[in-house]
Amino acid sequence: MDEYVLIILYFFYNSDFLVLDTIKKKKIYQYDTTYTPSNIDIFSTLFSDGAIANGVYQELLCEKIRKLTDCKYVFLTNSGTAALHIALLSLDTSSNDQVILPSYLCQDVLNSILYTGAKPVFVDINSNNYSLDISHTISKISSITKAIIVPYLYGDIFSLDELKKYGIPIIEDLAHCFGGSINGQKLGSIGDIGMTSFGRGKFVDGGSGGAVFTNNSKIAEKIKILLTPTPNNYKIHFNYNLPNIIAAIICEKLSFIDRDISKRKKIAQKYIDKISQIDKVHIRYKSNQDSFFYRFFLDVDIDKKKFIENMEDEDVVCGVGINHPLHTAYGYDYDLPNTKIASKKSIGLPTRPNLTDEEIESIIKAIKDVL
Template sequence: MEKRNIAISLPSTGEEEWQAAREPLMTGWLTQGPKVAAFEEAFAKRHQVPHALAVTSCTTGLHLALAGLDIGPGDEVIVPTFTWIATANVVLYCGATPVFVDIDPLTYNLDISQVAAKVTDKTRAVIAVHLFGRCLDIDALRAVLPAQVAIIEDAACAAGADWKGRPAGSLGDAAAFSFHPRKSVTTGEGGMVTTSNPELAERMNQLRSHGASLSEEQRHLGPRPYLLPEFNLLGFNYRMTDLQGAIGLVQLGKLDGFIDERARWAQYYCEQLADIDWLRLPTTPQGSRHGWQAFVTYIDPQKAPMPRNDMMEILQAKGISTRPGTHAVHMLAYYRERFGLKPEDFPGARDCNDHTMAIPLHNRMSEEDYAYVVEAIRQLR
């Protein structure tokens, strides 16, 4: 095989995004303004929610949702152990306590059967991660929770995904999405928070702009732009720029096409790699749509011809980028030391931390690229 260089992920951007960025640059409206508003409206419509608020990242979006629910010291928030560290960090930002629950190794999502045992009278919310674009069964999660416990979707990977026809972002009390370049659509950095709760939406809207009672767009376009707004809340500066909003509008228009293309190539991987007995492949729940932010496999350490890291090194030498699926937060130094956690405390997350491998899946790969990846994996012996 002739060596290729295949990135784990590349954003699919081009002339349309370049042209979209021109208008904010020419008008001089660079901070949150009309392009962000248009992006929010289109995103809300696509994900079937009445409220969408653009923010600087999924991390700040999750923080905003927790702050909007007034979660703070003395409160507990249930978090899966196999996720990006930000999912747990935002709980600490609020002064609350993250309570870890193990994951289902077959889906990489929260093991719902273990949740009820972790609920206490201090539990205020569960952060339900739709990892790699596969939605968690929110109906099953809700069934084991007291009514007063909020569900916040960490939908960082799940733009365009759905659970039995209901879009990610419309399933819980609030949700946060990411537009990082490794996601299916991007604005560079950036994120979106969604909710169907008008009071929560209004509170988050104020909090993302320093706690101002009026947004800058409302003030500048209103009859008295020279007057500063009132500040009734201690807020943050989590506003998206209009440059990002303009690019996001274009990217959002391509979202479904991007996911459809990824789904076809995910199916190709599943067909071509199905007979490798040491490699477990991801699945899609019946009647639901996977977002396919990443194609994450599991390498069975009992059957594999070599350790996962050795495989990744061989594939890297052949020009194929891979990554661990993500990390087990309870095994990271800060959480391990602060909370006295051990790897064996959450065996599902520990095993996925050590044995998952994401292979390239994105909208800038060619048919030859996919065939090359398949052949390289089949040669691992």
């Protein structure tokens, strides 16, 4: 294997971290995309075998996802946005429909809805966590509601039993808690369709990629048609293929998912124990069982932008959360008080599995110093 190709590949995935290596060692980042020697060995083998685009890791990844979600049908995509787009199209979503989603969410989710021509209907989050408000969501269901998108934001999990009573298709977004479960049922198999992102910085970080999964055979058949070109089939389909080389990275990450979930929860408990007594800080979590902690978010009672800037002066890079809720960014007129509060006050602390005790102590000290 030509060592120069490997070097180029490594820079492709890690360029900003390599360029900023000296800074990286000083600052504490939200996430840290690293690739192990075993990853490099896999890259070398795939290049040698000419199996970068297609190969065994794609099916291996599908099998791992089946086990982690209890979903029979799994389809890989090149992003979470693509996965959600396909999920909506499999429900025949069109310009005649409405799709419900929380406004406190990233723009990519909304984009997937807009791609179909459907109208987004925004709902609020709860006052005590970052989950969508079930009662408010139910109040927005209408005769033209095509689907409800349920993100487990920042890893917060909750029951969907009340929503399921209304018979509206539910799409679970597992980008922040892939591999989780609630009440003995695996996330992704509770609604009608599950999807996730393996993009950079996500709960399972493959650098890119996504997946959509279901136990509904009719939905699965539609997804297959949307993603798989076949001879003499001129229906619209999408080139959302996930390369084999990315599937290989994700496969290895998933091998450690139980360990990583455990580490995130332990980190979160340290935050809960040591930050809850600090003035001007409000923690929404009661214990480390409330979430899978994609990030550890809290509310600060000072100017959010100033707090983040001051924390960075202390070499801690905080997550900004959602500064501009989707309904305000796109000019929709909604009264969502909890969303407004979260956007103005909530900041995120890192929970990446390789966060050290020393880094955690530095983060806590920085918060005390800033406040």
